[in-house]
Each structure stands twice: as structure tokens, then as C-alpha cells.
Amino acid sequence: MTISTPNQLELLRELEPTVESGLNQHLSIAKDWHPHDYVPWDEGRNFAALGGDDWAPEQSRLSEVATAAMITNLLTEDNLPSYHREITASFSREGAWGTWVNRWTAEENRHGIVMRDFLTVTRSVDPVRLEEMRMAHMTTGLTSPMDGSFLHSVSYVTFQELATRLSHRNTGQACADADAERMLDRIAADENLHMVFYRTLAGAALDLTPDAAMDAITEVVIRFQMPGLSMPDFRRNALLLATHGIYDLRQHLDDVLWPVLRMWKVFDRNDFTAVGERARDRLADHLEELSRKAVRFEETRERLRAREGARA
Template structure:
């Protein structure tokens, strides 16, 4: 049986997209960025007769600064993600309506995070703006080898990963205002994930081998969308070391939940291609489990040495 074309996939899956869109709209809670920002903490910067940012003004730890900056810069690149999604979705009907709604909701996340950081002077606003300009100028570009199927599989994984990252960042901020704000954002990301996850689940029923190949390709080569942003590796390492988002969380809290929902290792409708892709995925999962164990052991050793050093110097 020949593969379904992108047009055929879009047409066959549109009723599912419409149902998922309606479900999303029925569950999405209305909220407003200005309600999550402590405006009374705001004051002018030097250009308006005030004082420019200094590091001691921030109440955030270095871990929280890195996590908030990386998460915000990821949200900032929304125009690139909108373009990418528009390329593999139809601009019409339920597909087009969803893209518009998703874009508007994601933009709201960037608005509230930036307002919070600027008002509370959580990070250097000049450095943040310079990084935003560099990040958005570079943009995000994905491999469209599998088109729609790879796209929905990728965003299903990415949205769940973003939910985990936002939620843990909120806890790391040690600020109830930031925690409440990031809980609200994480709830949105979860609804977004469910839309894409369910579309991908329907695609597995419609074109099992095609969808399985796309899922295997996404999971085994996955990179978060902020990979090209300034200082991404440094900030990611800080987040991983401190339990914001690491390989164990990616595997246990992101990858495995979606694979179980799709019943990847229970399905019996794959032929040679799909079965081979599933086997490839299984090997990756085994390797990544070992990688996660090694990472945890190494992190524990590093944290123990740092704790011992602090005790020795009396900190």
C-alpha cells in the first residue's frame, strides 16, 4: 500500500483536528498576563531617570535565571515555530484555526514572562533583549523529511518537555508569584501537548508504518527548539545539573508517557517498515536509560563534592 500524501493525511485527519480543537477550546482557561506580574515592584531605568539593572537587584538564583532566560527565549522564537507549523498544516479549516489559537496562546507566555523579569529585575534586560534579537534573527528550522507526521510527533514531545521545564523552573524561582505564573503556563502547554499527541495517535491508526517511522525519527534525534540560541548549552547544563530538565526527566516524564499513550510496544499493525522503526526506537530507549543512569551517578558525585567543599570552607 503506497504512503499517504501530505494532502491525504491532512484531509483524513481534519475531523480529528476539529474535534481536538473543540476539546481544547472547551478546556482552555481564559487568563491575562497582567494578572501575574507584581507591578508594584517596577521602577524606571536610567533612560527614564531611574537606575539601570545591577546583578544584586535580582532575587533569583543563578539556576532560576538560566532557566527563566532559556524558557523565555524559546517562547520568543514563536514566529519561526508558527512558520514551521503552517508549512505542514493547512491554513484553512480546523488546522488553520488551531495554528492561530496556538500561536496566540504561546505568545501570551512570552509576554507574561518578559513582563515579570523586567518588572522584578530578575535578569539583565539588555542582555535578554540582545539574546532575543540574535535568537529570532537566526530562527528555528526543522527537517521536514516526514512533513505533517514528523511535525505533530515532534511538537507532542516538545510541548510536554516544555511543560516539565516551566513547572520545575517555577519551583526553582523560590517566588510564589513566579511559581503561580509558570504553573499557569505549564497548564497551557499540557493542553497543547494533548492536541498534538492525539493527532499523532490518530495518525498511527490511519498510517501505522508512516507514523511509526516519523515517531522513531523524532524521538531518537530530538533536540529542544532552543538549541541554536545564545548560551543554550551552558544554560541547559545548569538546568540539568539542578533538576530543572535533564535526561532522566526527558526519558521518564516526556518520552515514555507519550509512547505508552500511543501503545507503541503493544501495537500489532506495523509491517516491516514500522516494525523496523519500532526496533530502532527500542534500542535508543535502552541506550538512553543507560545514559540517564550514568548522568545521575555523575551528577550525584559532583553535587557531593560541592557540598563537601562548602562545608570545608564554612559556607
């Protein structure tokens, strides 16, 4: 059965008041901050090209896990030009839509600025390797695995912003460094506000066109991938982060997917036709499978930790 839905232009027109209201609310509560205020500049010194010393591993005060998490989070932020392109294509450059997209991009850009400055000044990671990875990641870029429609895009960014918030906050704790945690908490606060904007917008779309939005949400959840998938060493680092509780399947399910789905009242709604009901049933089945996978991963992780503890 074909899903009946307004076309893209009709959706953007109908939802523009929601965008304008959300933008005004965001601007009223978002706090301006400056990247330079979060970098311990007094720790900085020249590298060899300016007569100092180049990076050496013993200069880093971060653990292997914290280093992998920092690099993964920074490279994810670095790919902002791709995200801007994708979201502009799905939204609009006109009116409140364009104002939001540009404001969101400007706020997101601060995240990459402050993280790179922090890591370079504190010599927490190899700056040469970091630049090589940035070049490789941005050259590959990002192309959405979805169809590029507005409904898919707004559903995806809602979940992704919340996932990124969680990853930043957990990374800050893993760093065991007060300055790093303060910086990443500041970034996470931005990501949370961005999530709230997109969650509200997607919720309005769900009210406007329930069947089509439910189908898009289901497809996004089933096919969800973090935007850093194409970066060098991503799979290795993702496994490392999952193993040490920075971002794992249980957190993805319990702290990202379920809070948003409950806010949208996905499983309490009665405004779907048979098409929307089928999409919701697919979603429910997928969530149950994710829960089973999370349990299996947690059991495997506990066995691994037990073996490591016995060896220690």
C-alpha cells in the same frame, strides 16, 4: 522497503475531523487568562532613560539556576514566529487546521509576554542582555532538522510541548518565589493542553498510517532537540539546568518520552508491517541507550554534588 503512506494532502483531509474535534474540546476546557494579572506591577520602577536606575545584579532575587532557566524558557517562547512558520508549512491554513494553528499561536504568544513583563518589572535579569539574546535568537530563527512532513512535525510538537511544560513547572519551583511559580504554573497548564491536542492528532495518524507514523516517531525521538538549541549560551545553560534537575535526560526519558509512547501503545500494537516493526525496534534500542546514558549522568552528578558538599 518503501513505506506506503498517504500523501500530505490526503493525510490532512483524513485527519481534519480529528483536528476539528480536538479544537472544540480544547476551546471547551481552555481557560482564558491575562498576562497582566500575573505581574507584580507595584515592584516596577523606571530605568535610567526615564530618570530611574539601570539594572544591577544585586537587584535580582533569583539564583543562578533559576535565572538561567527563566532566560532559556523565555527565549524559547520568543521564537514563536519561527514555530508558526514551521507548523503552518506542515499543517494547513484552511478550515479547522488554520483555526487551530492561529489559536495555538495566540495562546503561546501570551507566554513570552508575561514572562518578559515579569522579569523586567521584578528586575530579575539584565534587560539589556536579555534583549541582545532575543535579537540574536530570533535572527537565527529555527529550521526543523526533520524533513518538514506532517508526521514528523506532529510527533515532534507532542514531545516538545510536554518537555516545555515540565521545564516551566520545574523552573517555577526553582525560583523559590510564589509569584514566579504561579505564573509558570499557568503557562505549564497551557502547554499541557497543547500537548494533549497534538498527542491525540498524532495518535490518529498512527492509526491511519501505522508504518509511516512509526518511522516518523522513531526519527523524532532519536534526533530530538529542544527548540532553543540555537540561542546564545544554550549548551551551558542546558547543562546547568540538567545538573540541578530542571530538565535532565532521566526526566526527558521517564516524564516526556515514555508517557506519550505508552499513550500511543507503541509497544503493544500489532498493525505494523515489517517496515514498522523495524522502526519500533530502532526506537526500543534508542530508549535503552538513553536509559544507560541517564544512569551515567546521574552517577556523575552525584559525584559532583558529593565533592561540592565536601568542599562546603
